[in-house]
Amino acid sequence: MNSFTFYNPTQLVFGKDSIEKLPQMIAQFTQGKKIMLTYGGGSIKKSGLYDRIMTLLSDFEVTEFGGIEPNPRLSTVTKAVEVVKEKGIDFILAVGGGSVIDGTKLISAASKLDNDPWDIVTRKVTPEEGVPFGTILTISATGSEMNSGSVITNWETNEKLGWGSPLVFPKFSLLNPEILYTLPKNQTVNGIVDSMSHLLEQYFNEADNSAIGDAMIAGVMKEIMKAGEVALKEPENYEARETLMLGATVALNGFMRMGYNGDWATHNIEHAVSAVHDIAHGAGLAILFPAWMTYVSDKSPERFAKFAEDVFDVDSSLSQQEKVDAGINGIRDYWTSIGAPAHLSDFEITEDDFETFADKTLFNGPFGNFYQLDKEAVMAIYQLAK
Incomplete structure (x- = not known):
């Protein structure tokens, strides 16, 4: 085998009661009250998960950012970064599958830089900090909920590239298998x-x-x-x-x-x-x-x-x-x-x-x-x- 160093700081909270632990999990990583909620096409609202989350976040000031695509697009991420900076967001909660989480990883890193987010993906710039974020997983597929990788699509140039950074391990991921039923x-x-x-x-x-x-x-x-x-x-x-x-x-x-x-x-x-x-x-x-x-x-x-x-x-x-x-x-x-x-x-x-x-x-x-x-x-x- 090659020599290696293993590192994975994500707290995985797994089981039927995992989502109810959301407020105390966030409190571990920020004292701020400004939360951005990122999600995809809106299925979390149809399933009732959205209402459940909003109840748990009742003590926070929540800014919603929906519409992250199945192949998350640079243009969408860039808009979210602008919102994070404008609102002074303290913590991001990604609710979805790998695409939402991948997009959120770039939002996290790019929100602490003045560069175009694509510069991070193409490795022209290396992020040195990120807005902390956690996830609630709704699709089991990519493993993005417990790794530091991300794939972003630049639809204008038809490029789809992977990137990663130790800064974008989720702080925590809440996994309830019941969410997959629908x-x-x-x-x-x-x-x-x-x-x-x-x-x-x-x-x-x-x-x-x-x-x-x-x-x-x-x-x-x-x-x-x-x-x-x-x-x-x-x-x-x-x-x-x-x-x-x-x-x-x-x-x-x-x-x-x-x-x-x-x-x-x-x-x-x-x-x-x-x-x-x-x-x-x-x-x-x-x-x-x-x-x-x-x-x-x-x-x-x-x-x-x-x-x-x-x-x-x-x-x-x-x-x-x-x-x-x-x-x-x-x-x-x-x-x-x-x-x-x-x-x-x-x-x-x-x-x-x-x-x-x-x-x-x-x-x-x-x-x-x-x-x-x-x-x-x-x-x-x-x-x-x-």
């Missing part, structure tokens, strides 16, 4: 794909020895897959929602990548697609990850064979290639079985876009830690996914 099916499916993709990105890593990580990743992935099938049939099955919620969190809070970085090429490939076509991140990953696996598998067949053994318990008597195929088909078939898309053409994306996508992925040159991809490789993966 999720639309497609959001549950996308969340399952997203969390599994994070595990896949880390399983295929650059380390010579990742035995502990392999075991943890395989175990979590198996439980997510089982719970996913149950939750889609029984949306109010608490145990299944509990497993999906915690599974998505630990999939990307650093626990699974101690001693290596993981690959992350598929995320880069997907970001180029959703930056142009604005499709859901999980949907894009469901299409592109099996294509990446197919393309890369012959470069390291022993790793892919081990994946099939670890996750799908394939018969040890199978040949190496049979194991490789079983692992790739296992992922593709599972995602298809739960209703995830399988082809770029499902979204009317054609080969005409592939070169544009590929050029966007290569803005910093070849990429991928497990296996480096150049333009020819990226184009081939898009072809496999068409």
Whole structure:
């Protein structure tokens, strides 16, 4: 394994009574009374969660900022930063899924600078402080509730880039699995794909020895897959929602990548697609990850064979290639079985876009830690996914 330092300061408050602890959690991080409430399209109002939160925040002066998009846009974040500065906001509460939380992370950091928020994303400037913020999670998918990463879309330039800073770990995240009961099916499916993709990105890593990580990743992935099938049939099955919620969190809070970085090429490939076509991140990953696996598998067949053994318990008597195929088909078939898309053409994306996508992925040159991809490789993966 590579040498590493593990750090994660986010307080995770998990369970049916977690949201009721909101006032005392905020009080740990600010004595101020000016709160900004960030959220997405308004589903929190339909579900009753908004009223519940506002009751808990009755002693605070709350400024609402809704409308953060599923792929959070720079223009929206920039407007929120202006409000934070104008109102002198003391604390931000992000209520939503990964997109709301990702957007809030940039709001937090950019509100302490005079620069364009995009300068933070493109690493032209490094933030040195941020407005403290916490989260109430409504979608289990990205793990953003317990990490320091964020992905922002610049719709004007069709760029979708990831960035991160130790300053933007949430101070706390409140997770109540009951909130997931009312999720639309497609959001549950996308969340399952997203969390599994994070595990896949880390399983295929650059380390010579990742035995502990392999075991943890395989175990979590198996439980997510089982719970996913149950939750889609029984949306109010608490145990299944509990497993999906915690599974998505630990999939990307650093626990699974101690001693290596993981690959992350598929995320880069997907970001180029959703930056142009604005499709859901999980949907894009469901299409592109099996294509990446197919393309890369012959470069390291022993790793892919081990994946099939670890996750799908394939018969040890199978040949190496049979194991490789079983692992790739296992992922593709599972995602298809739960209703995830399988082809770029499902979204009317054609080969005409592939070169544009590929050029966007290569803005910093070849990429991928497990296996480096150049333009020819990226184009081939898009072809496999068409």
